[in-house]
Amino acid sequence: MSKYLVNLKVNNIPVTVEEGTTILDAARKLNFHIPTLCYHEDLTVAGNCRVCLVEVAGSRSLAASCATPVSEGMEVLTNSKNVRSARKNVVELLLSEHNADCTKCFKNGHCELQTLSSEYQIGQHLFIDLVKTKDKIVDISSPSIAKDDSKCIRCQRCVRTCSELQAVGALAVINKGDHQRISTFLNKPLSEVVCTNCGQCINRCPTGALTERSYIEEVWDAINDPSKHVVVETAPAVRVALGEDLGFEAGERVTGKMVAALRHLGFDSILDTDFTADLTILEEGTELLTRLKKALVDKDEKVSLPMFTSCSPGWIKFIEHMFPEYLPNLSTCKSPQQMFGALAKTYYAQKKNINPKNMVCVSIMPCTAKKFEAGRPELRDSGYQDVDYVLTTRELAMMIKQAGIDFMKLEDMEYDSIMGESTGAAVIFGASGGVMEAALRTAYEIISGRDVPFTNLNIVPVRGMEGVKEAKVMLKDVKPEWGFLEGVEVSIAIAHGLANAKKVVESIKNGTANYHFVEIMGCPGGCIGGGGQPIPTSPEIRQKRADAIYAEDEGLPLRKSHENPEVQYLYKEFLGEPLGHRSHDLLHTHYKPRKRY
Amino acid sequence: MSSTETLVKDLVSKYGKSRNSLMPVLQGIVQEERYLSEEAMIFIAKELDLSAADVYGTASFYTFLDTVPRGKNIIRVCKTISCHMTGKDLIIETLEDILKVKVGQTTHDKNFTLLTANCLGWCHKGPVMLINDEVYPELTPSRTTEIVEEYMKNATH
Incomplete structure (x- = not known):
């Protein structure tokens, strides 16, 4: 069924879009960028953060462009004086309830709210700081996900992710008004509720309220310990995404560069989870x-x-x-990650004459649930914890930056054998x-x-x-x-x-x-x-x-x-x-x- | 099957399994048990195929859907501006005196819970309190004492 076409003007430029298109999408068609926080392409529209406000001629109040469909003859301004001042106010209000401890935040440099406040040059806070002290207690009960309510702006992207994409519903909006927060059943710790540790909420959180539990320091310690033999394994999906955090466009394959970077970081054996993926196929x-x-x-x-x-x-x-x-x-x-760990500390250790006691197995994963998996008590069949630390693709990119490696210029390198093919x-x-x-x-x-x-x-x-x-x-x-x-x-x-x-x-x-x-x-x-x-x-x-x-x-x-x-x-x-x-x-x-x- | 489970099942068979039934089911439980226990919320989530967090989230939005145990009689004193100006503080002090509890607490015999509430819509006749579903307007300390003593008497008989 063909849809009706609607004619409107955005910033005085005419554009024709299908009926039902939002103002946000119509503006994007003309390459006008409207900032958003609660909006996410993967999720239903919420329209609660109000940073995407625009002026619609003839309308008394400003409209949330992500939640307002276009209509015939509409005239929209995305950057009027009114819009700019309202948007700045909205960001200031959000910041008044946000723990803006940016320099100490895991998301420093990757935070959508930080980017917005930089764009709008929010200097001194106009409003008083309303962050509750009790919200500054971070939930680190889960080995995969850290939840910091003091940084939450209640955009509810995580809530929609958890219920719409994942059908889990571990997170919900609790209470109302200034008591409103994103929480779990009876505010229990994440480790005690139905959370699957999938981390999809982290991928969509615009601030540092939801992040992975980071084990970067532990891995550096292992690398720097001369008595340890540190084995690293890399999951299949890391090589096609790592580049995005290190200067490449999405879809760039960086397998060889990644191996080279791991060598520069100081890992002793650079091996591949793909090897145990092949093995999984034979077993499964x-x-x-x-x-x-x-x-x-x-x-x-x-x-x-x-x-x-x-x-x-x-x-x-x-x-x-x-x-x-x-x-x-x-x-x-077992998953390829865990097959790898069990074999690294038995087969690989034997063949390479390494005492498994001194072996540290690190896996680089596109996944936060793998952090939980590595800690499962049933996955210690080598006689040790099979996989010691799990880092996400993002954490590896961070380590590469910390080490001062110019990733884009690295020469390709090959995996080690006998678990690298x-x-x-x-x-x-x-x-x-x-x-x-x-x-x-x-x-x-x-x-x-x-x-x-x-x-x-x-x-x-x-x-x-x-x-x-x-x-x-x-x-x-x-x-x-x-x-x-x-x-x-x-x-x-x-x-x-x-x-x-x-x-x-x-x-x-x-x-x-x-x-x-x-x-x-x-x-x-x-x-x-x-x-x-x-x-x-x-x-x-x-x-x-x-x-x-x-x-x-x-x-x-x-x-x-x-x-x-x-x-x-x-x-x-x-x-x-x-x-x-x-x-x-x-x-x-x-x-x-x-x-x- | 526990009595709560039976109650949830009865309410769900009365109102249906759709998401729309969540509110009447929650209200039904509060009417019978005066609050929503963890057990009750879990049964509701199971019956309506919702996540437990979702049920708790909904319940926590509404002041009248309690998620902590409450006494047999719930007293809610309006705390908003009109009642404040006509002396709600004095009423609360009086109640705290008679009941020997602070706002938010339940008496030792589980007979009364003392709470405050946002506007009850009786601004023209403040200060006002609500005991269960009954409204008591134009309160004075002595009138408050009389009313509560009446409830106390009923509880002992």
């Missing part, structure tokens, strides 16, 4: 085939299908809280649909002896930003040992963002959907849109990162996990076979039900 693929065999051949009714992927720690905590009855459906595979199948773990695609590339070949029936191995139906994707793969002319799969149509689904995950699980629960294998990533777009990635985030930025991931995959000589020579060597030298005894000890785990309320 075998697990899926085992489950299918049990269901189809042995007619075992207790086998849990569909099988859910288990790479995303935000998703794991979500299902533990919301759908504990589906925990048997989760793959028992990876394939294109591992890289795409970073985008929604990637784990599924990697699994299909390997599983299809194991079963049939042929490549997946898609041009150039690109399984396009599982890619893209649609919230829930479904596909079916027909298995034909299979190898004799997989005869039981002949003619079976494997039904798969992919969801990203926990609101979509909830939809998929509910459709399984009420019987409207029937799948064999489901990939779920906690964050919108998958790990490329993770809670630890550079800020800002938007659909456009996530698309660019995803494009970069698939370009990285196409550029690699090996694109199927089972072809990874270092993974093959690992099985030959150390693990034996997928789902073997040693794999079971080191690479698989269990989950625990948690309370939803």
